[in-house]
Amino acid sequence: MKTSSLGDVIHNLPAISDIRYHFPDAQIDWCVEDSFAAIPRLHPAVRAVIPVAIRRWRKQLAKAATWREIAAFRRQIAAASYDAVIDTQGLLKSALIARCAQGPRLGYAAASAREPLAARCYHRHFHVSRDLHAVVRNRLLAAAALGYKADGEPDYGVDTAPGAFPWLPHRPYVVFLTATSRDDKLWPEANWTALGRALNSMGFNAILPGGSAVERERAARLAATIPRALAAPPMSIPELAALLAGARAAIGVDTGLTHLAVALKTPTVAIYTATDPGLTGVLGTGFHRNLGGKAQIPAADAVLGELQAVLA
Incomplete structure (x- = not known):
């Protein structure tokens, strides 16, 4: 339950x-x-x-x-x-x-x-x-x-194949999860733009999904500031899982989809600006990092620094 x-x-x-x-x-x-x-x-x-x-x-x-x-x-x-x-x-x-x-x-x-x-x-x-x-x-x-003992690392048990969406770019891509339930959990748009431009220069496209109309509008606005970035069309949860499964990495704010990326073992950097990630941050067996915290806003360079090891 x-x-x-x-x-x-x-x-x-x-x-x-x-x-x-x-x-x-x-x-x-x-x-x-x-x-x-x-x-x-x-x-x-x-x-x-x-x-x-x-x-x-x-x-x-x-x-x-x-x-x-x-x-x-x-x-x-x-x-x-x-x-x-x-x-x-x-x-x-x-x-x-x-x-x-x-x-x-x-x-x-x-x-x-x-x-x-x-x-x-x-x-x-x-x-x-x-x-x-x-x-x-x-x-x-x-x-x-x-009546058993919970040993070892957490196994989320999900295994989703990467999606073959016709609108996906031919280059490797990184998913930007920019939407969250509260405005104080958002990461500044200028930071997303700086990160997206840096990743583009490294050969990666940024894909920006969004659920609600407001979220899709933000995704489109950000995509317009990043070369070769793409605001994804509306997607179901299984489709989002398939998108994340095929990504080279995911960067997300404090939102459930960031945890889904970790569950799928997609290399993930989670960004916290209004909450402490200690008890509810991303946790898994693949590459994952929690950056920031209450009243802390990680810089784009800090996020890119964490990703270097998995994108090299």
Whole structure:
């Protein structure tokens, strides 16, 4: 049970890999916000994805169609009987969703949960330090709940082939993930331009995806300042995964797609300007770097310096 956000969902993938490693015959279902349902589907150990639409439903509670969707969701999640229902999110909303499933509910102890009240919904509770990275917390909770030890580096378990998009350049490319949920997490546009021009001189095209209209407008504006850069057309999450899988590197702000790049083992530099990357920065087994932090803005030269080793 890990419903949102995109980065949180990606952080839960290694726990799925651990479960499959220790229980090869395990049948694993994952309840997730419908807008992020494509992420669990990238992991071959996930049998079924159960979409939930809390974000959309709470904005449309006056509509009869919303309540019909809620009723259908409750029937779907209660249709199977589980040996364990694990809530790795530790929020009241995720704990209440877990109560809809059939089986013993397992989750964080009150002192470990992001919302202590969520612990009242679980049959068994486990203490996991809140000072650990989110990926590590998810792995440790699943391990404690199912009785194994979470050893080794995190394995996200996703293996996506590079995409053969007709609009991609023939030169090697680097993906710029410029969009994020808050304006204070953005990296200055002048820095993106400087970095893109430097990469172009090294023989790499910059590809700039964007989700919303505002994000695509920013991508187009930045692409216009960088020689041979390209603002990507609207893309689904599986298509973005394929784009990232074929990239020589990815540079991204504090956004879920930056974590997806690391999950795919694409060399990644993550840029933080408003948050501390210590507990939620990128973490994986391939080349990855976290630069910046709260009220810290890394320079374009610093990012390029980190990338030299993988782009040489």
